[in-house]
Amino acid sequence: MKLISIILFTLLSLSSFADTKFYSKFSPHEGAQAFEIIYKEVKESKKYVYATIYSWSDKGITDSFKEALQNGVEVKIILHPSLAKKSSIKKVASELEALGADLKIAKMNMHEKFVLVDDVFVVNSSANMSGGAKNRYSENFIYHSDETVEGKSVLSQFKKEFIILWNSAKDIFTANEGIAEKLNLEALSNSPINSNASLYSSSMNFKIKENKPSSKAYKQGKYYTLSRIGGVKNQTWTVRDIILDNIENAKSNIYLSLNHFNIREISDALIEAVKRGVDVKLAVDNQEFKTRINNKEMTPQFVSDWKALPGNKSKIAPVRVKYYSHSPSPRHWLLNHHKFIIVDYNESNFEKTKLISGSYNLSKTAEHNQFDNMVVYKSVANKTLFKSFKEEFDNQWFWNRDSSDKPKKEMIEQFTNLKxxxxxxxxxKEAVSLxxxxxxxxxxxxxxxxxxxxxxxxxxxxxxxxxxxxxxxxxxxx
Incomplete structure (x- = not known):
């Protein structure tokens, strides 16, 4: 018995150093390939496909859902509430439900973007199901399989997350059908687990309560009621707090690539990290540039606070903007849509490195008004992910800059040339990092x-x- 225990301990120890086989893709340069991987997994599904969708204009994923349904696969989709009101989505919902799919409307804004297949595959992403995410925006996709202990753990965590979102969502009725079935959850609890890849979600700020079958909510397909832990005034901050913990414990560097940054506590923690001698760099979207601080957007606040540090007045703040517009408009976006943070990156010793990535913008909205997630990846077993995300950060940092790290002349001239x-x-039509x-x-x-x-x-x-x-x-x- 003692020998068996030693063998099991050894195997588990070795597994913590083995490659997790998680891998990533990045838009726009790998956008088409990134989407094709999702299409393939959905089309080849055998049992089920579960998806959460915030924005949906990509025909490829629609066709993939249809093919899965035609093969007898269970397809369940949770939609962002306002998305479900669009005529184009209503049409798609009717078509998919006619083939046997179930669609529901999330309790609050559905900003998570993951697709789970057959307990063997999940992709978690910053990207919506849109052409912009595929061809124009800076996005990331992380793919996980069940080939390792860590992979099985991630799949289990995302399945639990989907079940909670599904059982608290409102059914869509397209043909006077009955309510979509309830998904089983072993225990009515929702807290993060400690592993080499741990899911942290804004859903974890809620207590779960089962509704009675006789209730109005139940008859709408809402099997669970989610109530805020701490109430409206003292809401918990599950995702923010794990980000703060990693920033506060950083020893050497913190690299952030962000779409929105609106949490003052995180900005303050980054300034404190700078004071400790930590190398802090932010690559942000064009929308984050503001000429004045306003106690809302934190990028200009961070720049101002950084400049106020002793000895920094004449230096340049470690922030670069993916600049493509004098006033960004959704019609012309070339977004930096990433939401990831790299902590203590060290290629000679990945044991202390952390990667935090998901759908969560650094904002109160992400924490309390919509469903969002971040996954914290740690241990040398995730070194492949760490390397790929650092390469992407560097890509953002030096976007269209020359070998002397100056903006390319032609990129600056495009803003001043007269048509x-x-x-x-x-x-x-092309961005530059400034x-x-x-x-x-x-x-x-x-x-x-x-x-x-x-x-x-x-x-x-x-x-x-x-x-x-x-x-x-x-x-x-x-």
Whole structure:
């Protein structure tokens, strides 16, 4: 018996150092391939496909769901509430349910983006099911299989997450059918587990209670009621707190690639890390650039606080903006849509490295008003993931910069060249990574060349050009 215990202990110890076989892809350069992997897994499913969807315009995933259904596979999809009101999605929902699928509307904003297949595969991503996510935005996809102990653990965690989201969601009725079936959960508890890949979700800020079969909620397909732990005034912060814990314990470096950053406590923790001598760098989306601090967006707050540190006044804050627009508009986005953090990256010793990645923007909205997640990956077993995400961070940091780490001349000129000798473009087809000082310098240059542009820009941000001779915007949607 003692020998068996020793063997089991040895195997488990060795498994912690074995490659988890988790791997990643990144948009836009691998976007098509990233989506194809998802299509393939869905089409080849044998038992079930469970998906959470925030935005849905990609025909490939729709066709994949249909093929799975035609093969007799169970398909369940949880939709973002406002998405379910769109006529195009209503049409898709009717088509899929006619083939046997079940679709439900999440209790609150459904911002998670994962697809789970047959207890053998799950992809968790920053990307929505859209063309922009595939071809234009900076996104990440992490693929997990059941080939290792860690893989089985991740799959189990995501399945539990889906069950909680599903059992608390409202059914969609397209043909007067009965309510979609309840999924079984072993225990009405929802807390993170400690493993080499641990899921942290905003759903963990809620207590779970079963509804009575006679209740109105139950008859709508809402088998669970989720109530906020601590109530509205003292809500818990499950995801934020694990991020803070990792930042506060960082020893050497913290690299963040972000779409939105609105949590003051995290900004303050990063400043404290800088004071400890930790190398902190932020690669952020164009939307994060603001000329003034406003106690809402934390990127300008971090820049201001960093500059106020002793000895930093004449230096450049370690923040770079994926700059593609003078006033970002959804019509012209080239988003940095990542939400990941690398902590204590060290290629000679990955044992202390952490990767935090998922759908969670650093905001109160992500924590308390929608379903979002972050997975914390640790141990040398995840070194392949760590390397790929550091490479992606570097890609963001040096985007369209030259060998001397200056913005490429042609990338700066695209913002100041005049179309037909009269007009400056408001949005670019390609982005460039600029530090805060470089953004201010570029905008100052544009302002001198096109007087009045920035005064009316926000209300005309969907337009394409500003005519410097007429002081007017044009190429605007009707």
């Amino acid at each position: 037909d000798g009269t007009s400056i473009a408001l949005h670019m 530090n805060w000082k470089e953004v201010l310098s570029l905008r100052s240059k544009v302002s001198r060349a096109a007087k009045g542009l920035f005064r009316g820009l926000y209300s005309n941000k969907d337009c394409l050009y500003y005519d410097v001779t007429k002081s007017s915007f044009w190429g605007c949607p009707r």
